[in-house]
Amino acid sequence: MNESRLNQLGAWQAARALARRELLAEDLARACLERVAARDADVRAFVHLDPDAVLAQARSLDAGPLRGPLHGLPLGVKDLFDTVDMPTAYGSPIYAGHRPAADAAAVALCREAGALVLGKTVTTEFAYFHPGPTRNPHDLAHTPGGSSSGSAAAVADHMLPLALGTQTAGSIIRPAAYCGVVGYKPSLGRVPRAGVKSLSEALDTVGGFGRSVRDVALLGAVLTGDQRLLEAGAAVPPRIGLCSGPDAAHADADVQRAMYEASAALAPHAAAFADAPLPGELPDLVGLQKAVMAFEMARALSHERLRHRERLSERLRALFDEAVLIPGALHAMHLAQAADAQRRVDAMFDRFDVLLAPSATGEAPAGTTATGDPLFCRGWTLLGLPCIHLPFRTGTRGLPVGLQLVCRFGDDHRLLAIAQWVHERLTR
């Protein structure tokens, strides 16, 4: 293979070549490291990277037996995940140089499958809104989104084929949209969160990034243990519901154009294609998600809130100060309302196999002091539904634009099969 372009190989293609030993893990890792060396001074996707250790591990993978479906694939790991052999700071100065005693479960599962952890990628502070140094590889003056900023940017910039992320509000789908990669947020509870800094029991979800649906399916199958995620070719034309939701007016012209183009491309081929309004009696899901997240973050991060207040960002302190005023009884009611909304929205999937929805309000905003608005993700995260972002066009300023698909709770294998079907038609 042409070594100068090895870093551009998608995960699926590289995995096949690695499994046949037509491609050496070392050569692939070297190509990725070279790309990082060339670009990361600008993009700043990584907080930790040790090239010598990576190459030593790559050689060890080449010399040993095939480990599994991710054998030899370089993987970026959001610095919200514990790694036993790399420092883990959760995006906070409180944990600078912290060395966890174990790998996060998701990291261990990927390593068991043969993945080669290339390095730790930038997260915002505790996966909230205070940004890290990462810039959008398509335009360095723009944010890559957050909180999985480094993972999305590194995959987008061909520094590596796959990366891990997490979503509590919109931290997988939004950076995937801004960076123009595929981002997959599984159904709540399908991927173990052990060893991932916890923000919210009700919301935190482990997922990942790749440059194609098949690539994230490969990662998703390892993370969930569900082999059906690999059956991407099995899709029959789906029944698609168009669901911009109550915040449709916040989608800018680029996103509206994407919705229109996708409709034109998909409607003729889908088994059904129609507007899919949310049930009328739903509560304000965005407001509910914000309140649940605030209450739970202030409690999950109690140690940091109580002992390290002076080392928290102003924004996080402000969140905590508001959150501690939320009565626990109100939070219990919020969780009950969310459960009720889950039941109501579930019924939509009797009529539609998948919902097509905006991922973000527009292209990545200019500036790197904020990470953009997760408005179009909060509701789906609160509902726990599996989501995938599909990039397929550019917007007014030449930055990536795409849309997300949302499936019924637990139907992750269906989501990925339909996403493959949809993405093929959007990128023809």
Next chain:
Amino acid sequence: MNESRLNQLGAWQAARALARRELLAEDLARACLERVAARDADVRAFVHLDPDAVLAQARSLDAGPLRGPLHGLPLGVKDLFDTVDMPTAYGSPIYAGHRPAADAAAVALCREAGALVLGKTVTTEFAYFHPGPTRNPHDLAHTPGGSSSGSAAAVADHMLPLALGTQTAGSIIRPAAYCGVVGYKPSLGRVPRAGVKSLSEALDTVGGFGRSVRDVALLGAVLTGDQRLLEAGAAVPPRIGLCSGPDAAHADADVQRAMYEASAALAPHAAAFADAPLPGELPDLVGLQKAVMAFEMARALSHERLRHRERLSERLRALFDEAVLIPGALHAMHLAQAADAQRRVDAMFDRFDVLLAPSATGEAPAGTTATGDPLFCRGWTLLGLPCIHLPFRTGTRGLPVGLQLVCRFGDDHRLLAIAQWVHERLTR
């Protein structure tokens, strides 16, 4: 107050005296430490205890402002919870001497409320079945139950008034039953699990132990942030359903007698009292719980499974070897079946405010090489329902026997209010 008996004070009573500064935290801590010194060579409830550090913290609490509802109360912390100032080994030699970088959220919340962490209590290995050294304080030849062995035994033996535990199968309710204390397992997701060694997303629940319903309500209000848990006096006579479930035949004569006695004591006063059979079409909840737990444990503990196999107990290795054979698609089906069962059982609570059910198959079994059978807890844990164990009699061998109450998901405040009403009538 009579210092020689301070260690016997319940949490509620002690908290009141501490808040009025009629009782010094130092005196209470000293009494508890003296009890530990006198008894723990036999009971072996603690894995870590530093009396000097405890007394220094007690004096600091006495000298400072009132912190909150747990001000000055000695608290036992199961060694599955991270503590920043005490080693945390999760019951495994892999983590001997491990020093976490932060307190678990539940520990930090208790400390914020003024609790004084007295020490770390014995857990079975990763809260599974391989026992620690703890013995039942009522008869040292018997197990205290597991996995929260040390917390239940320490509270039962008046070494401290409150302790933290976790339940994934039956690890709060069962040791509470064997040791004769009140054990409270909240609704799934109501208490943050951050910093607690994770076994299962679908099952792990943080809760605690005390010697009365009011005592655990005090702790529960801090853990959930829900002040309604303190309104124990507000209960009106409840509608009680008697629910021995499909495994009723496994309850021995002592437990059957407890069910009979409770019925006789409660039926005349309850708003309604009737048999409450589970819906006929339910799947085998016990089998389902076992399968979900096995699959998720083998994945949540991937790091230990892959890197430290030789330092795992035979029993845990055997679990992992079986668990990795469970297909992910089957696990997804199990989760869907559990969600369906949750909906069906939820309907029972239209007719009953609370279910009265066995907590264990009998008194604590003889021997300390096993921790007894969580049979009567597995189903409720899978359903995520709030449970409380109430001790009220002794069995054939003079060991404690009691029953558990189970409420609708999210109705923790109701569970505790009803438990207070029920316990008063059972212990008259």
